Amino acid sequence: MLANKYDFVILYDVKNGNPNGDPDAANMPRQIIETRKGVVTDGAIKRKIRNYIDLRYAGEEGMGIFIQHGIPKDFEQDKALKDVPKPSKKGFLEKNAYANALKKWMCDKFWDVRTFGAVCQRFTDKDAGNVDGSITGPVQISFSESISPISIQRIGITSCAVANAKEAETKNNTMGTKYITPYGLYKATGHVSPHLAEKTGFDEKDLEKLWDAILHMFETDHAAGRGDMAVRKLVIFKHAGIWGNAFEEDLEKVVTITKKTDMPMGYDDYEVAVDKDVIPDGIEVIVKK
Template sequence: MPPSPVRPDRSSPHPLWRDDTVTTGIHLDPTRKHDFLFLIEATDSNPNGDPDAGGMPRTDPVSGQGLITDVAIKRKIRNTVALLNAHQPEPGYEIYVEAGVALNAQHERAYAARGDKATQADARAWMCQNFYDVRMFGAVMSTGKKPAGRVQGPMQIGFSRSIDAITPLEIGITRVTPTKQEDVDAFNNPTENKKGKETEMGTKHIVPYALYCGTGHFSAPLATRTGVTTKDLAIFWRAFQLMFEHDRASARGSLALRGLYIFTHDDAFGRAPSHSLFDRIEVKQLHDATARSFTDYGTPDIDDTDLPAGVTLTRLIG
């Protein structure tokens, strides 16, 4: 087992936390096991394009259900944590997997900080201490001349799957100007061999409507290894609720978090299997017609009576 990292002081409230529902409560206790279920609504949006399919929304080829990968969700959380911390940077909240930054360079920082005699375990502890996503999600840091090893993250998120089958659409669009200047020049002064062009065609992929359901898990024993604090969990739930609010883009249309339900156990290893807890939350259509809004599903049916001893349900959304 790697040595426990030196923990910076991350106990004070973050300046951008504004919601008391994510700054108090047992769902912030890193010594407990947490299992959570969430609902994501997509309207005229491509929530997660598949690069192997030309950017089309990801689907299960057998059931036709839409998919959102865990990687897509964690990317949004990383981006949101970076935004929350940018206003008043604090030690311990850097992001390891960041656009435009080589991973090996981050490993080298760890060795430089720990000195000439630093071991891989020292570097790994430094990475956990300084990078929020390493501490929460884990990382494989075995590349480069100065590898920092592997960290198994305590916070894991699975694929999200739409409640019903989706019907992806490909929408044709035009742009009023071409990309290349020579096309503009040729259009304004056409010749027999080159006519040029004044517009260009493109496509957008959307899902008219879908409601996705996903799950996640937090392991307290693994959190002890990486040094997760109450504040780390608070910023995770805050970022989870904000991740679509600051990730707007033409391709993604409208995405909204419609439900976030956390089952907290009173010990580190859990009091009940997570699947039995998730089965207590049922989302179903109210009628046979194709769903086109959240109201077509109604309020999720949540059975919170007679929960297993030691399990508490916290509803952050829904």
């Protein structure tokens, strides 16, 4: 199991694309109104990590992905309810042990459950286990925020294909809209708790797969609407023990990001550095990429 606490910083960028559309704003890139800085949700990043793991380790035991597009979550939970014997007694201890056995079944089978956690609502049903189905994962990732304010451009597009036969009688193409940001460098922070890792079974091998997935998460998840996206740097802070040796705000000072121009339009318009002079005691800094 994990013998160290970890914190990490991810820097990634987007060029001429929409990294995470806002359904409440015509799918425009998410943006903080007051600062005009771009935002990407944690769910969007975890989706790309899941997609990479699913492709990279397809079919391997214990490397399944629970949260899938278009696949009801009940299917796998019903399998767990079928495989795990119900307790003969209905006492508190038996009920708690049953809940833990169901959660272990899910963690053993699905990489994303023992990594990010899950809510197994099927376990809470009265006709099922009627037990606590919440699993808190050891890996948590924050919302990403762009280093500088982003601009949003509305791009009109046309398609030579029409939607149906009726439209074909009156038009020979259809119109549409895309929203993009010309450039944005985004920063996300993350944390790995060894205490929660012990509960879900997340181990050192899973941790290495996480780092690998973060570095490659955009390479296998290209889409025309997202433009060019790439991870530029992953900085990992390895604490000397399980309790941690520094606060998050002190660790973030280690990674410095400085603009070289008033309007950055590429990664080279920033200077990104790791300041070794401010690394707290008991912290090992690992820079990937």
